[in-house]
Amino acid sequence: MNTTSGISVTKPIAIWNKDIKVNFRDLFKSLGKAAIDAGFSKWDSLAGDAVDTLGALGLGADTGQVAWLLIYRSLMQAMRSLVEGNKDLLVKQERNKPLLVNEIDFKALCHHLDESLQNNELVIDQNFFERPKELPIFEVIKTPFAHWLQDCGFNQAQAQAISNRLPSYFIDALNELWGNHPQDYACLKDKLNTPFTQANEREQRWRRYLAWLQKQVEEPMFLEAFGLKQVYVPLRAYYKRKVEGDKNEGFKRRVTEDEKYEQVVVDLETELEAWLEKSDRHDAIRVISGGPGSGKSSFVKIFAAKQAEKGEIFVLFITLHHFDPSDDLVDAVGKFVRDDGFLRHNPLEQDKAESRLLIIFDGLDELAMQGKIAEKTAQDFVREVQKKVDRFNGHETRLQIIVSGRELVVQANSSDFRQPQQILHILPYFITEDERENYIDDQKILEQDQRQIWWQSYGQSSGHGYMTLPPELDQGNLVEITAQPLLNYLVALSFVRGTVQFSEDSNLNVIYEDLLKAVYERGWTGYQHPAIQGIEEKDFVRILEEIALASWHGNGHTTTIQEIEDHCKNIGLKRLLDIFQEGAKLGVTRLLAAFYFRQSGVRYEEKTFEFTHKSFGEYLTARRIIRGIKRIHDELEQRDNDLDRGWDERQALAHWAILCCPSTMDEYLFNFILDELRLQTLSDVRNWQRTLCRLVSYVLLRRIPMELLSIRQDFWIENFQARNAEESLLAVLNACARLTRKISNIQCPYIDSFGIWISRLREQRLNTNVLCLKYLSFLDLKDAMLLIQDFYNSNFEGANLENAEMVFTNLVDSNLSSANLQGVNLSSANLQNANLQNANLQNANLQNANLKNANLQNANLQNANLQGADLTFVNLKQSNLNQANITRSIFIPINLEGADLREANLESAYLIQEHIEKANFQEANFDDANLRDTILEGKDLKNLRNGIR
Incomplete structure (x- = not known):
């Protein structure tokens, strides 16, 4: 067998004189006609003619002619796929009609293509099958192919972009043809000794799959002729590293969780390649975390394609919304590859497992779309992955896994990922100079504004000629929007259309709305489908x-x-x-x-x-929910004016249940609703807020009337769905209140009504993030009974909690800024790290409360009872403590600047010596304060007071 010399590729001498159904010239003429035919009705039959068998061509076993046919077929199939994949970009206009009768361009195209296959010296050797992209005829073929595409109706930039993608499509076609018709090319296997030609069926199927992975990043983006690869910008990320030593040595306050870690910046691809190369069997899982549109899926596609092209490790790419997580991982992967059609073996089965395999699971959040039940599914999936990785890598590293997912879902599973650098958080295209101080960036890679690189690539690939980010897009809200990969691209689509007036206050939903119009109008073609x-x-x-x-x-x-x-x-x-x-x-x-x-x-x-892309579904869902609110308001108003028309509260809530009961609302959908409400008139939002208050008041009395739904479910399902609808009702009410900044006056039929309801919505925690607790701002909860409640990490901003009973309640890390807490009973409550800035705590009972690290800046604590409270490191800057009772408190104030402590009772308060030096008493007023027995070790009380005033 010849292992050194190659095969000279020759076109069959009499190929055009043989009895072939469609010859080279006629094939392209037919494709040209098809390109302006609305239905492409003859495409399939043309394809069949173009790839007829060797027998029909009358060719023998001459290896040069067989090699020519392999290249010919692969090119035809690649060109066909490219045109078919971009056919909706064609402009159906009268100017293209001459193409039907004009022979000049076709003759020129055929001439160039014929010459490239016949007159160029082509040699197929080992290198051809290992690096087919380097085939020299591509440079000869791409130019006439681009000209022909322009004749079909593509503009110059589109034609160039499509022709530039020919090599990747050619490789995919080459692998597919070899795999589907191995008997046609048997003589090549006898002549060449390459991994490709000598591969068995299993190896061939891997080659086809890996070629398919590389083709995916060349697939056209949205209404474009270019693919992801042409505009992709390498992403940056960071991992959290525990701070060594004590940054606050000598100043022993409580260190927050964020301060325990520093954020180390890395190039994401470089970091993962180093992890693959290290191949540590004890550290075989990496997690990529990012928000919607942060580039997670784009990155893992690009990374999979690159690793596949290297050929050093087998790569399996799995989108989790097409994956069954309930099965054993090995069985689930086997089912996935069978359904996918590329592989006929399960690469995780013990007797068929590969020596080195990388599996990329894209979209962990796809397993958490049904509330807590699916969150549990995601957690079980993560643990199953870890278990199987440990089993496969018992003696050596055979399996490595990358999982990508949205931040909230990754955060919920973060306790399962404890290896150093295991979770990599994607960073945006642009980080401001002030924000860079939050990162350890030894290589200074954050100094680069990647938006400029993306817009230059987009300008070249699209033909719009941008060299940098347009200045009008580099302002206000648009800075943050353009820093996110997907949103930046959506802005580009809208910017090119020229129908949106961009400003520093631009709302993202306006851009989505413009893209909706683009679909309906058929984008830039002026032709409606x-x-x-x-x-x-x-x-x-x-x-x-x-x-x-x-x-x-x-x-x-x-x-x-x-x-x-x-x-x-x-x-x-x-x-x-x-x-x-x-x-x-x-x-x-x-x-x-x-x-x-x-x-x-x-x-x-x-x-x-x-x-x-889920974000567009979330945007459309938000629109539908706002439409539902408007209808509910109108129907209730009709009933108020005429008892024979419109809906009552029960009917209105039944409609709400139809909209919102099957699924839980998440933070991403809520933000789209908030942005959609911003596009409404403020008077409408105020009216809707009052209507939603009315419905919440009804729910507190009688719950959601699930009995009115036409399709009934089992009790436990209806109970779960009713809870979803009620939480969504609270969320949308809160969205309205955030915009109006007005109190939501809900009517609680009993003092414990709200406490019972929020306990039902909160249920048993699975993690620290409970969404219903984020929707409590601007609520009227005056006199509410909220004893021993779990409000950890909740949002009560601007809420009215006057005289509420909150004894022993957990409010750690909660936001109570600007809340009315006058007369509230928070004795023994835990307010550690709580934000009470500008809160009104007049006459509040905070006896024995834990206020460590709480922010009470500008808070009004006049006459408040702080007896026995833990005020360690509390911020009391500009706060009013006039006549406050702070007896027997642990009082280690860091900041009392401008605080009013006139007539305050600090009897037996305990201020530790080492913190006196750190405390800020500037402008604090202690006039007539009772400081008897206050422990100020190492300080002269009289001098301290004189120094203050």
Whole structure:
């Protein structure tokens, strides 16, 4: 067997004279006609003709001719895939009609392609199969291919971008053809001794899969001709490292959790490559954490493609919304690869396992879309992964795993990831100079504004010519928005359209709305897709909202046609849905398919649609919820004016349950709702706030009327769903209050009503982040009975808690800034690290309360009882302690600057000597204060007081 010399590639001498169904020139002429044909109805038959068998071509076993056919077929298939994947970019205009009769460009194209295959010296050797991207004919073919694409209707930038992606598509086609027709190329295996030609079926399938991974990053983005790879910017990240020693030595205050760790900046790809190379069997899991649109999925796709191309380790990429986490990990991976179709073996089975395997699980949050039940599923999945990794790596490192997920879900599972540098937190494109002080960045990589790099790449790939971030996008809110990879791209799409007036107060929802209009108008082409003809824009948006709502009710990502139909029937959109379904079968638009949703798979024997980026589904769901609030308000108002019209509270809450009962609201959806409310008039938001107060008051008395729903569930399901609807009601009320800054006057039928309700919503904690406790700001809870409640990490900003009973209540890390706490009973309550800035605590009972590290700056503590309270390191700057009782308190104030302690009773208060030097008594007023027996070790009390005044 020849292992050194290569095969000279020659075109069959009489190829054009043989009886072939479609020759090279006619094939491209037909493709050209198809390119401006709306339906591409003949594409499949053309493809079949183009890849006819060797026997039909009449070729023998000459290795040069077989090599020519392999390249020919692969190029045809790659070009076909590229044109088909970008066909919705074509402009259907009269100017393209001459293409049907114009032979000049086709002859030129055929001439160049023919010459590139016939006259160029091509030699297939070992290097060809290992590095097929280096085939020299690409540089010859790409130019005529780009010209032909322009003749088809693509603009110059689009044609160039598509032709530049030809090598990756060629490799994918090459692997597929070799794998599907190995008998056609048997003579090449006899002639060449390469890992490719000598690979068995299993190795060939891995090669096809790895080629597919590389092709994924070349797939077109949204309504673009270029792929992710062309505009990708390498991401930065940080990991938390425990601070060595005591930064606060000599000043022994309580160190907060954040102060125990420092944030070390790394290049994300470099960090993970070093981890792979180290291959430590005791440290075989890495977690990538980031918010929505931070670039997690883009990074892991790019990383998977690069590692696959290196060929040093097998790579398996798994999106978790297509993965069954309830199974044993080995069985679940086996099911995934079988469904995926590339591999026929399970790479985790003991007798089939690879020597080195990297599995990337993308989207841990996809397992946590159904509230606490799915959070438990995510936790179980993480522990199952750890268990299997430990088993596989018992003697040597065979399996390494990367998991990506949104911050909240990763945080909820952080206790399971305790290895140093195990959790890597993605950083945005741009970090301000002030923010950089929060990081350890020895390599100064945060000094680079990556937005400038992205916009330059985008300008080149799109043909818009941007060299830097446009100055009008580098201001106000837009600085933070453009620093996030996905949002930055959405801004670019909207900026190019020129329909949004960008300013420093720009609202992200405005950009999403503009993209909705772009879909309906067919973006930049001025041509509306037949699938949505006959549907008005408002109805088109309504349908998308219902799909989003159905997805949220399902698993947050996918939904079925039946679920969409049920929602549309409930609101009278059945006729429009019928039109939409016909459109869905036609494809709607590529932007809709690639960005908003696409057909995903099958669930319960029904086809499913999925949002390919969840944030757009969340935006549409937020719109649908705001639409629901407006209708509820209008219906209640009608009933108030006419008893024969509109809804009462029960009917209104039943409608709310239809909207919100199946799923829990998360922080991301809440933020979209908040931004959508910002786009409404303030008077409307005030009216809706009053309406929602009315509904919450009814819920406190009688709960959600689940009995009015047309479809009844088992009691435990209805109870769970009612809780979801009630929490969502509280959340949206809070969103309104945050904008109006007005107290929400809910009516509690009994003093313990709210306490009972919030206990039901909070349930048993699974982690420190309980969302319902974030929605308590600006509530009227005067006289409420809230004894021994768990309000850890809650938000009571601006709330009215006057005379509330909160004895022994846990308010650690809570926000009570500007709250009215006048006369509140907080005796023995835990307020450690609480924010009480500007709070009114007049006459409050804080006896024996724990106020360590609490912020009481500008708080009013006049006549408050602080007897026995722990005030260690409390901030009392500018606070009013006039006549306050602070007897027997542990009083180690760091900051009493400007505090008013006139007539305060500090009898037997304990101020430790070493902290007196650190304390700030500047401008503090101790006039007539009772300092009898106050321990001021090492200080002369008289001199201290004289120094203060």
